[in-house]
Amino acid sequence: MLRSILISALIAVASLGAARADDLPSWTDGPVKQAVVDFVTTATTEGSPGWIAPADRIATFDNDGTLWAEQPMYFQAMFVMDRVRALAPDHPEWTTTQPFKAVLDGDMHALAEAGQKGLMELVAATHSGMTADEFEAIVKDWIATARHPKLERPYTSAIYAPMVELLTYLRANGFETWIVSGGGIDFMRPWVESAYGIPPQQVVGSQIAESYQVIDGKPQMVRESGIFFVDDGPGKPVGIHRHIGKRPVLAVGNSDGDYQMLEYVTAAEGPRLGLILHHTDAAREFAYDRESHIGKLDKALTDAPEKGWVVIDMARDWKTVFPPAP
Amino acid sequence: MLRSILISALIAVASLGAARADDLPSWTDGPVKQAVVDFVTTATTEGSPGWIAPADRIATFDNDGTLWAEQPMYFQAMFVMDRVRALAPDHPEWTTTQPFKAVLDGDMHALAEAGQKGLMELVAATHSGMTADEFEAIVKDWIATARHPKLERPYTSAIYAPMVELLTYLRANGFETWIVSGGGIDFMRPWVESAYGIPPQQVVGSQIAESYQVIDGKPQMVRESGIFFVDDGPGKPVGIHRHIGKRPVLAVGNSDGDYQMLEYVTAAEGPRLGLILHHTDAAREFAYDRESHIGKLDKALTDAPEKGWVVIDMARDWKTVFPPAP
Numbered sequence: 300m301l302r303s304i305l306i307s308a309l310i311a312v313a314s315l316g317a318a319r320a321d322d323l324p325s326w327t328d329g330p331v332k333q334a335v336v337d338f339v340t341t342a343t344t345e346g347s348p349g350w351i352a353p354a355d356r357i358a359t360f361d362n363d364g365t366l367w368a369e370q371p372m373y374f375q376a377m378f379v380m381d382r383v384r385a386l387a388p389d390h391p392e393w394t395t396t397q398p399f400k401a402v403l404d405g406d407m408h409a410l411a412e413a414g415q416k417g418l419m420e421l422v423a424a425t426h427s428g429m430t431a432d433e434f435e436a437i438v439k440d441w442i443a444t445a446r447h448p449k450l451e452r453p454y455t456s457a458i459y460a461p462m463v464e465l466l467t468y469l470r471a472n473g474f475e476t477w478i479v480s481g482g483g484i485d486f487m488r489p490w491v492e493s494a495y496g497i498p499p500q501q502v503v504g505s506q507i508a509e510s511y512q513v514i515d516g517k518p519q520m521v522r523e524s525g526i527f528f529v530d531d532g533p534g535k536p537v538g539i540h541r542h543i544g545k546r547p548v549l550a551v552g553n554s555d556g557d558y559q560m561l562e563y564v565t566a567a568e569g570p571r572l573g574l575i576l577h578h579t580d581a582a583r584e585f586a587y588d589r590e591s592h593i594g595k596l597d598k599a600l601t602d603a604p605e606k607g608w609v610v611i612d613m614a615r616d617w618k619t620v621f622p623p624a625p
Numbered sequence: 626m627l628r629s630i631l632i633s634a635l636i637a638v639a640s641l642g643a644a645r646a647d648d649l650p651s652w653t654d655g656p657v658k659q660a661v662v663d664f665v666t667t668a669t670t671e672g673s674p675g676w677i678a679p680a681d682r683i684a685t686f687d688n689d690g691t692l693w694a695e696q697p698m699y700f701q702a703m704f705v706m707d708r709v710r711a712l713a714p715d716h717p718e719w720t721t722t723q724p725f726k727a728v729l730d731g732d733m734h735a736l737a738e739a740g741q742k743g744l745m746e747l748v749a750a751t752h753s754g755m756t757a758d759e760f761e762a763i764v765k766d767w768i769a770t771a772r773h774p775k776l777e778r779p780y781t782s783a784i785y786a787p788m789v790e791l792l793t794y795l796r797a798n799g800f801e802t803w804i805v806s807g808g809g810i811d812f813m814r815p816w817v818e819s820a821y822g823i824p825p826q827q828v829v830g831s832q833i834a835e836s837y838q839v840i841d842g843k844p845q846m847v848r849e850s851g852i853f854f855v856d857d858g859p860g861k862p863v864g865i866h867r868h869i870g871k872r873p874v875l876a877v878g879n880s881d882g883d884y885q886m887l888e889y890v891t892a893a894e895g896p897r898l899g900l901i902l903h904h905t906d907a908a909r910e911f912a913y914d915r916e917s918h919i920g921k922l923d924k925a926l927t928d929a930p931e932k933g934w935v936v937i938d939m940a941r942d943w944k945t946v947f948p949p950a951p
């Protein structure tokens with residue numbers, strides 16, 4: 300009897316150890332990986348103080364710089380510029396009109412000078428004036444063919460292998476995994492299911508105005524030129540509340556734009572985990588934080604110890620960064 | 626060999642018949658029930674022309690008058706009036722100010738005269754100015770204690786038993802079931818999971834403005850006085866696109882406010898089903914359609930044959946209407 304209990308216990312411990320080693324193979328053993336595994340293990344252990352009811356196992360992930368790279372500029376900005384170039388033959392006036400001229404000339408200085416207003420014009424010209432189905436087809440075509448200039452691979456291979464493992468590990472433990480991104484919701488939906496295993500209905504993002512219209516007898520969603528919702532900073536908790544309607548228990552981000560999401564998720568009672576990806580790896584990816592124009596990580600990095608947020612040091616905590624390029 | 630094939634076939638047919646009889650026991654056998662069962666059976670039969678990939682099995686249900694009753698007025702309006710009465714001691718000015726005076730006096734004529742503007746004032750006074758957590762607690766308390774005046778039962782027992790069976794049957798066949806309602810999203814979320822088995826993240830509804838605020842060190846969603854989104858009529862396809870991001874294959878409604886949702890869902894290619902609940906049952910529930918101020922069903926009823934929408938005749942097609950009252 301005692302012997303069989305001992306054997307059962309040994310098998311349980313052994314399988315637990317094996318599960319840990321297998322579930323996150325791209326993560327270096329150490330305090331960060333341990334914090335993640337401990338959180339998930341206690342969350343799924345009934346009777347433990349860290350147990351979380353299955354219905355409350357909601358995890359929210361930022362996308363740019365958290366699930367895929369974001370340098371030298373947001374990939375959606377790459378998409379905007381590619382679209383301007385593709386549409387230019389139908390818009391001869393763009394060769395003399397800013398901010399379009401700047402894109403066509405590759406003049407980053409003039410583009411920067413066009414500022415927020417210029418960016419909005421580019422977004423309107425490339426993201427609206429078509430049906431949702433047409434936009435989906437455009438994004439699918441782009442994501443299938445475009446390549447990251449520095450990383451020399453398709454954008455869907457510029458995703459982080461350790462984060463895909465984490466998503467899979469969480470789902471295997473009953474968590475629902477969501478994207479909560481400042482990026483466009485309809486820019487992400489066509490490819491996130493195959494890249495991350497996250498279906499379109501679990502994506503929260505920025506949205507442009509839309510209207511329902513019956514065109515030639517066919518009901519369509521039409522994309523209008525106006526911003527409906529910006530899912531960034533304090534907008535992230537609002538987007539979470541609108542789409543999910545309950546407070547997640549785990550949030551993962553990489554910049555000050557995730558500050559409020561991390562705060563909203565981790566300041567409530569019960570077991571909570573906040574993770575911040577710190578880009579420290581110039582050799583394999585990029586190194587940037589407090590001074591970066593893209594993905595600036597300053598206040599959240601300063602406040603992480605006090606808030607109990609766990610900082611993932613990419614260079615230290617990840618054995619690999621990207622999946623093998625196809 | 627032939628004999629064993631025959632036996633297998635007989636068992637298959639018998640178990641199919643048994644499954645059908647068991648899954649929708651509150652539905653009368655006939656063409657409507659058959660249309661539902663046929664749709665689900667072919668949707669889940671690989672190789673059949675009506676097969677639907679599991680990821681695309683999305684079903685959207687209106688709530689008021691489709692999943693629960695809506696007469697003599699929307700239940701959320703009952704909630705508004707109960708809240709005005711509960712808050713009145715803190716608002717002595719309401720005894721002399723419309724539309725509040727009308728509610729306190731039970732003066733339905735004055736209330737009707739206050740119109741849309743008056744209604745918005747009542748909604749603002751009862752649905753905003755508190756945190757999301759506080760509002761959730763208010764709704765939970767109301768739904769646990771309030772009773773329908775005519776049906777003499779809690780509102781959560783004024784739900785339709787055949788629709789709960791249909792939701793369960795769909796989920797058992799791999800469908801994701803969503804609510805898409807003109808009602809307030811945060812008014813529904815606290816109780817729809819226990820009533821219908823639908824989690825808060827699968828509810829689409831009208832929304833008021835919200836903001837993220839840290840109050841006394843606690844991160845909160847604060848409900849503001851302004852309408853952010855009206856999920857009715859042409860708003861329903863927009864709400865569907867925003868929250869789900871793909872076109873459902875099945876839609877169920879009961880009024881002209883569901884016209885565009887039914888159209889959006891059923892006019893696309895592939896297997897589609899639109900269902901309309903026609904309230905024909907004055908004896909067990911209510912009978913109303915083209916002339917009703919609540920849940921007016923006119924154009925959708927006229928166009929149903931041409932659009933291929935299946936009309937559920939409550940008196941004919943449902944053996945029971947409500948679950949047993951507690």
Ligand SMILES: [Ca+2]
Nearest residue numbers: 361363364554
């Ligand atoms: Ca980011």
Ligand SMILES: [Ca+2]
Nearest residue numbers: 687689690880
């Ligand atoms: Ca209705």
